[in-house]
Amino acid sequence: MVGLIGEEIEKFKLLSMFFEEEFKITDHIIGEMLRVLLKRLLIMSTRISKEYLFDPDSSGEDLDIL
Secondary structure (H helix, E strand, C coil): CCCCCHHHHHHHHHHHHHHHHHHHCCCCCHHHHHHHHHHHHHHHHHHHHHHHHCCCCCCCHHHHHC
């Protein structure tokens, strides 16, 4: 498990707020909006994982498992 710090916590709180708002709305583009938010969540999580869990001097091949 990775601990988050200041700015990262705020980013995830903001994204969580956007998810909550999208679930309240019922229109024809909700599916697309949720996919966009999910992609953003995955990108943020991957960046943090790379920063904390992998050796920065590695060739990058070990990142393929993400």
